[in-house]
Amino acid sequence: MSTSNTTQKYNEDQLWTDVETGGLADMTTLPTGERVYGALHHPLLEVGILLPRQFDNGIISLNNSVCPSFNLGIKVTEEMLTRFDPWALKQHTKSGLLERLKTGEGFDYFAEDNLDAEAAILDFLHSNNVKEFNREEGTGAIALGNNISFDMQFFDAQLPRVRAYMHYRKADVSSINVMARTRLWKHVQLNGVDKALNHTALEDIRESVLEMNAYTSQINNLLWYKQQANELGIVSDMDKCLSDA
Template structure:
């Protein structure tokens, strides 16, 4: 699929860190997969390991250390890691191969707000190339949990093992699952959409002033 034909692109990113505190923890792995708006994967994806700053690995808690040891990430860091500058260049160049236009592709992933936070702190040029909106699969999952319990309960089991590229592919699979079970295969008609919009508006949303008076 050529760059010019890539419609509604999604840039799927998953990060592995030494913890969740962006002020003290380090970004150590970033993987990227690009899809079109129909979740068609346009390339197998890329993955890069990043040399952590001094002390970052020592500061990991036991849970994170066990997770990254079991996945093989800590061992791979010893031989395959590059500098943050080199990693940023690799990630941005990869994205631009498929989405050269700035601000066109949406960032996608699972609980991707955390990934975005670490990317903003460590790879701002990557975030600046993407649209400000996100596609977060975990949001759809949480809505399914509340409104469509069977769909939530039967979602595909995950086996990614906390490696970034495998986690991304499972996130794409998960969104495809929810797309099939939660979203109608036949698009809603304009007439029906307008009817539902009128119904929702008629329900009313109290303003802050009305809430205070109540």
């Protein structure tokens, strides 16, 4: 088996993001029996964005002075409260997010509605030189995060211009977590990090970055050991299998 280096490399603008919502994104059944698409039905409440700075070894800095971040809340109306899933209503009441979404306290921007939120997010991206993704050139915004498809579903349904600004592909840290737990990568023994799971957007992003840093650090160590083995002329069973294939 041969490997190829012809895969296009991206010159991407990494955009780590997380959203808080009034429910899940998939099809859901209401108490009335009606089936609805969750990402359209449940309200979008909070959007967090972090623009990282990365070292040459792949480790991402979380230094606030060099990593611009944006925390946006969307004003909650009485009508929006009727579209909450019971679990989400309980969780966001407990965390204090719902109370903050009535006053706007603690947000970088407090949007009146989704259109206002969409404009504010795009303005933040433009002001920080995050380019719209260009597929031909492989440049511009790519979204990263944990369970990132969930966030993209809500963007697509409620903030379509924000979703269109990013590559249709995205990088999901959760996929690494799942693969590390299965037989696919279990032998690699990648370890994640403990999380507080506070369900606030920027805190969830920071935990995702710390998890990615943990995986990157462990992979860097594996590469270092492989380099040392190569310099000593040690060939692993896997290398033999690949060269014979």
